[in-house]
Amino acid sequence: MRACATAKVVAWHRALRKALHSCAFLGPNLPDVWVPRENNTSPHTLFQETLQWDNGHNAVILKGKPIAKQIRLEVADEIRRMKSVIGKFPRLAVVLVGDRRDSHTFIHIKLKACDQVGIETVVAQLPEKCAENELLDVVSSFNDDKDVHGIIVQLPLPQHLDEEKIINVVSPEKDVDGFHPLNMGNLAIRGRKPFFVPCAPKGCIELLLKHGVEIKGKRAVIIGRSKIVGLPTSLLLQRHHATVSMLHAYTKNPEQITSEADIVIADVGIPHIVRGNWLKRGTVVIDMGTNQVKDPSGQGFHVTGDVCFEEAVKVASAITPVPGGVGPVTISMLLSNTLDSAKRAFGMV
């Protein structure tokens, strides 16, 4: 009886592997130099729009939405086949503490995207003043739940909670954010493969590659060194053989350093801190900033980047918009990481 059941499972897995064979891109994916997905049916020009100025300057607008959409279609397709062959699907656990309006917005975007591709979600919402042990227990219970394949703890956490302690408790094999020190450490060491690479940096590299921007040998400057974006982006760019400089709050004359860069990546969280005169003519600008600022009317909010787009677009050869640049690709990478995790749990890779 047991042998028969085992044979059936093996047959399922074989069938699923076969069914997935044509879609190689979503497996655990960190060669030393990360290549873009194989399903490259659309030339990168389809994702672009070029703005032309009277003085002959052109700037390509590096749109993220079409890239994000393509990834989502591919993820959805894999999940559909997974469901039909083995009757299983990925599940993501989302932990949200407190009531920050930006965290609520980001979680809403993530849950909606999961729903669209067939990833089931389970949300644990804790009050702002929750005890650290309460949060640790929630994370541990998701670690122990074999039907949960990915866990994210939305950051930042309220001040009284020790962020590092919480991140350390997330199982590295379910850490679809890629923030656990084991995953970050393996990303930092050349030749090693983390289970997961953080989503925003992955989105940034995907965007550059899909738009045909050469990284190897280029001078990249990252403004900001956070564990979510700046640090892992620097590690990924180094895997692609860029020469990377990191700028931070104590950097003197940042504009002088950025003006020597071929690629400038902003991850500060200060609206429009990067001005046109910080940039070399022809540079490529990736704006990771997603800052919610009040509308002039005082009624609502809108999202703006760390780069003064109106100035930068007149100098750069290519630039991401905010919104509609890296953000949507980041979300697609979360979907892709969650699918990878489920495939690993189901023995599909």
Ligand SMILES: NC(=O)C1=CN([C@@H]2O[C@H](COP(=O)(O)OP(=O)(O)OC[C@H]3O[C@@H](n4cnc5c(N)ncnc54)[C@H](OP(=O)(O)O)[C@@H]3O)[C@@H](O)[C@H]2O)C=CC1
């Ligand atoms: N598009 C996407 O997918 C994502 C976007 N974001 C966005 O990125 C932005 C940054 O977020 P996050 O990384 O979490 O922020 P953090 O606050 O964690 O990090 C900000 C970084 O900016 C540096 N910094 C602060 N002030 C200056 C300054 N005047 N000059 C140079 N560097 C400075 C800090 O330096 P120091 O280390 O010295 O303090 C720090 O390293 C936010 O707008 C966020 O919403 C975040 C994640 C994903």
Ligand SMILES: Nc1nc(=O)c2c([nH]1)NC[C@@H]1CN(c3ccc(C(=O)N[C@@H](CCC(=O)O)C(=O)O)cc3)C=[N+]21
């Ligand atoms: N554990 C954890 N993981 C994260 O990945 C994480 C986090 N905490 N805390 C906050 C930051 C921020 N972040 C973004 C995700 C999507 C957009 C995004 O989709 N932006 C849209 C617009 C968003 C809007 O309209 O508000 C865009 O740029 O077009 C932006 C930013 C992930 N983060």
